[in-house]
Amino acid sequence: MTDIQSRDVAIDRFIGSNSTYYRAAFHKIGAQRGYAPSFNMAAAIFGPVWLGGRRLWAAFWPFLIAELLAVVLIAFALSGGAGADRAARADRLEGLAAVRLQEATTANETDATSSLAKALTRSAAALGDAARQAREEAGAANAQTSLIVTLGLALFLAVRLTTGALGNQLAERRFRAWRLGGEKVEGGFSRLHAAGVALLLGILIPTIAFHFADRELFRAFPSNPAWNSASAVWLDGVVSAISGTVAPVANGMTNGINAVLTLTEAVLTQTPWPVVMIIIVAVAWQLAGFRVFLLTAVAISYLAILGYWEKSMQTVALLGTAALVSIAIGIPLGILCGYKRRVAGVVRPLLDFMQTMPAFVYLIPVIALFGIGKPSGVIATIIFGIPPVVRLTALGITSVPASVREAAIAFGASRRFILFKVDLRTAAPSIMAGVSQTILMCLSMVVIAALIGAKGLGEDVLHALQYAAQGQGLLAGLAILLCAIVLDRIVQGRGTTARD
Amino acid sequence: MIELEDVWKVFGKDENAILAQARSAEPDPAALERLGAVIGVGGASLTVKRGELVCLMGLSGSGKSTLVRLVNRLLEPSAGRVRIGGKDILALGRKALRDLRSHRIGMVFQSHALLSHLSVRDNVALPLEIRGVARTTREDTADEMLVRVGLDGLGDRRVSALSGGMQQRVGLARALAANPDILLMDEPFSALDPLIRYDLQTQFRALSRELGKTTLFVTHDVDEAFRIADRVVLMRAGRIVQTGTPATLLAAPADDYVRRFVEHARPLAASRHEATTIRAIA
Numbered sequence: 204m205t206d207i208q209s210r211d212v213a214i215d216r217f218i219g220s221n222s223t224y225y226r227a228a229f230h231k232i233g234a235q236r237g238y239a240p241s242f243n244m245a246a247a248i249f250g251p252v253w254l255g256g257r258r259l260w261a262a263f264w265p266f267l268i269a270e271l272l273a274v275v276l277i278a279f280a281l282s283g284g285a286g287a288d289r290a291a292r293a294d295r296l297e298g299l300a301a302v303r304l305q306e307a308t309t310a311n312e313t314d315a316t317s318s319l320a321k322a323l324t325r326s327a328a329a330l331g332d333a334a335r336q337a338r339e340e341a342g343a344a345n346a347q348t349s350l351i352v353t354l355g356l357a358l359f360l361a362v363r364l365t366t367g368a369l370g371n372q373l374a375e376r377r378f379r380a381w382r383l384g385g386e387k388v389e390g391g392f393s394r395l396h397a398a399g400v401a402l403l404l405g406i407l408i409p410t411i412a413f414h415f416a417d418r419e420l421f422r423a424f425p426s427n428p429a430w431n432s433a434s435a436v437w438l439d440g441v442v443s444a445i446s447g448t449v450a451p452v453a454n455g456m457t458n459g460i461n462a463v464l465t466l467t468e469a470v471l472t473q474t475p476w477p478v479v480m481i482i483i484v485a486v487a488w489q490l491a492g493f494r495v496f497l498l499t500a501v502a503i504s505y506l507a508i509l510g511y512w513e514k515s516m517q518t519v520a521l522l523g524t525a526a527l528v529s530i531a532i533g534i535p536l537g538i539l540c541g542y543k544r545r546v547a548g549v550v551r552p553l554l555d556f557m558q559t560m561p562a563f564v565y566l567i568p569v570i571a572l573f574g575i576g577k578p579s580g581v582i583a584t585i586i587f588g589i590p591p592v593v594r595l596t597a598l599g600i601t602s603v604p605a606s607v608r609e610a611a612i613a614f615g616a617s618r619r620f621i622l623f624k625v626d627l628r629t630a631a632p633s634i635m636a637g638v639s640q641t642i643l644m645c646l647s648m649v650v651i652a653a654l655i656g657a658k659g660l661g662e663d664v665l666h667a668l669q670y671a672a673q674g675q676g677l678l679a680g681l682a683i684l685l686c687a688i689v690l691d692r693i694v695q696g697r698g699t700t701a702r703d
Numbered sequence: 704m705i706e707l708e709d710v711w712k713v714f715g716k717d718e719n720a721i722l723a724q725a726r727s728a729e730p731d732p733a734a735l736e737r738l739g740a741v742i743g744v745g746g747a748s749l750t751v752k753r754g755e756l757v758c759l760m761g762l763s764g765s766g767k768s769t770l771v772r773l774v775n776r777l778l779e780p781s782a783g784r785v786r787i788g789g790k791d792i793l794a795l796g797r798k799a800l801r802d803l804r805s806h807r808i809g810m811v812f813q814s815h816a817l818l819s820h821l822s823v824r825d826n827v828a829l830p831l832e833i834r835g836v837a838r839t840t841r842e843d844t845a846d847e848m849l850v851r852v853g854l855d856g857l858g859d860r861r862v863s864a865l866s867g868g869m870q871q872r873v874g875l876a877r878a879l880a881a882n883p884d885i886l887l888m889d890e891p892f893s894a895l896d897p898l899i900r901y902d903l904q905t906q907f908r909a910l911s912r913e914l915g916k917t918t919l920f921v922t923h924d925v926d927e928a929f930r931i932a933d934r935v936v937l938m939r940a941g942r943i944v945q946t947g948t949p950a951t952l953l954a955a956p957a958d959d960y961v962r963r964f965v966e967h968a969r970p971l972a973a974s975r976h977e978a979t980t981i982r983a984i985a
Contacts (some may be wrong), residue, residue: 604814606814607818609816610812612777612804613775613808614830614877615833615834616805616879620833628820
């Protein structure tokens, strides 16, 4: 059997009925580079039903959605479009104006100079104007109606023509996938799927029609507010029960965090400012080189000259503590995740939750547990800041080449040696990227921390927000940014700056 | 020096069931399939004498890399005995095993497996660092090893700055650094281009003879095996098919598989003294 014959047989088996047509079509497509023009009448006439029956789902969904959009446009326009609402309003206003005019006439007849009569006349005139305006708008909207209908029809036609024009190409592509996939990909025309699609259309299109015939129908989902509030009340109970039981632990944590914070803050703010500044700048030079030294000097001058010095030290104490705790917990946790796939399976969704849940949501239980003030700010910041360092540490550990680890074992390395001298060293770039991300994320929580009573630069931003003081807000925001960048660059040290 | 006695390594969920099935008089392939069994090494027995260079040869997946990893317990044998210098190493505790690995066995890998964050010198000194040797001593030893493999003066380079052939020399220097009496070579030259491979083979044979190391050398290349080996072990599907000198394999292949394997060997590639023996036998 020649290749061409075997292909024809394959096409027959793939297509099922009417394969002569498809043989010719597929040959034409195969013989031509680029797009070979062809038109599949069945595809154009039956649209989504044909696509569904041929199981061309990747094309089916966009085409179906475009077609439904066309139907919605047409139904919307035919039911009076946007004009229907406006016309109803105009009718109502005209009625009111007529009544007001009647009252004014009556008042005029009694006493032409009374203020009541004048007021009524003015009101009637105003209502008349409004009615006229609504009428005009309705007219304009009605003029648009025919445009919308045309648009809808054009869209519908375009979808069907495209389906027809692309039908054979799509079928041919699926045919090739079917041949490649050892014929595991299903071929032929599925009556079941076609019927399913027809049923779907049979539900969707009448629903659209009913909605536009009577716009109150299917306007909003019949939600159940009672269930919502019952669930919320139940969760309230759960949260308060938890905070009741873990209160002693929470108190301990609060005190611990407070002690650390007070100490670091005292060191940073009570030491004379020249000493702190000189030490920071010197450390920057030593650890990260000249460029970071310059950056640090500029940032510190900005903070000091504009009067943000003390506040920025408070901020650094608060969020620096949070970042430090995040890193201290995050790196070991990340190492564990890197070694134990099962731990990673549990931790990863938790990290997703911590990163995605808006801070304001977990702020509520955090406040319930730890009260308003700095400790809550630190804890909320840790929750938000810990995921990157955990993730990137785990990534670094898992991407240490197995062969390198094997070599170390072959030379008699202990687990400890492998962890500290092989894995952590090889994973260091990834871990440092995580540390950097965590520091920046922590500093970005500064305003939310200020919201629950933590002093510092966040407070200034919060004030600026309350009084719409754009200038103040920008200056304080820049101060936060500088704190974050300087902290990050110093921690990253020479390694990254040399490569930059 | 190295003795393997009926060593098995099977992979799968239930090692014991697989082992029982595979060791039975007539193993049932369907049953093994059901157990999801992969026989890495099946009942291999082999003795490597002191100072001998033995090549493990076979196609990819024939179990040669698995077998070599059973010698230093990078893989735990499912059954059998492994003795080094007469001592049963399967009985060793963790600490004793680590000592054995760091004092007596050096290993070279196909993928170099060098630590990219360390300098060339520190990579070579790694086994000594693991052993807890003082810094100056291990650096001196590392430099000495670098001279041996022809990389003198490159100790301060980054590993990534070296070519593939040079990286493999670093791997060899690392294996020699702890002065082990056994070398395990897992396809060390397979990823290199033919000219460099030829050079390294020559150099390695000279070095290993000079130092008198007991060597187990894995390769899929007949020419390589015949050039350097005292004896060749041919494996297929986890089992040892034939063991013998290159001359024996050429002159009296045990079966068709061995014959097909060796018939494409370039006769000139066989070492010179072997070539004369071949002629004598023929």
